[in-house]
Amino acid sequence: MLYVVTGPPAAGKSSWITAHATQGDIVIDLDRIALALAGPNAKPWDHDELLLKVAHRARFAAIDEAVQHRDKTDVYLIHTMPSAKALARYKRLDARVVVVDPGRDVVMQRVKDMRQPGMEQVAARWYAKRRHTGATTGAQASRRW
Template identity: 35%
Template sequence: MRHPCPTPGCPHTTPTRTTRCDHCTRRTGRAHRITLVCGPPCAGKNTYVTQHAQPGDLVVDLDALYRAINANPTRADHDQPASLTPFALDARDTILHRLLHGDHNLRAAWIIHSAPNPATRAEWKARGAKVVMINASLDTLTHRAHRQRPTAWVDHIHDWHRRYQPGHVDQTVTTG
């Protein structure tokens, strides 16, 4: 069964309700804008996305997926039980697969990811994403972690800094 192309005014059809037709995809190029927002824990990645995303934009955030599938709403924010990890990762990977394979009609997508490795950031850049590195001083990050996160987050911050390597594709934004 074929469906009308979701592009306003397009007379063509497409195999799914959400995919643009070949004509519109070729004519408009990318049907969406992807921004990879990366950096250490507590840097302000979510705050950046909240300030820049618009209603209807896709936000892919592993922390939010953990919250969505965790049955105990009284748990602290950013609680990531190991038993839920495979489910959260599968959900994230399924969303990213669909995003990258174009079966949608999004205006923009925001991917929140720590991405300390420059190869990961360069891979997203090669896929057409804008790469925004959010960072803050180690003192600021650890202070935020002590105030807002479970105890393990200070270790996550130090681990990120041990693994981090600058990359040539990064647009850096410094917070606090």
């Protein structure tokens, strides 16, 4: 099964996966990939443009390979803001889309406390996109499942 876990930055997507994935499952998380590719003492969630470019390429390759094995193991993919094209692909793959959203106030405080400058804009864009498309979040707190 393919699980596409979406939600704003600092919503708890990685925590949701940690609570649901089991040994042998495949987890594709850009933050984890970037950290694995970064040099010693790299800070989580604070990567330069070049590192992120390489990490994105690795992520795309991992997705392409992992979805071929979703009948043998669960694949968890974090995709903060999937485009309509990406959502259509996930639908063709019979993915389960999980939205993790503890609420705008919680997210904005977490982003302020734990993430690099500029992530507030990403979170605001996530909420604006949800509001603009009329999408319902089926919101759930990131720590109560």
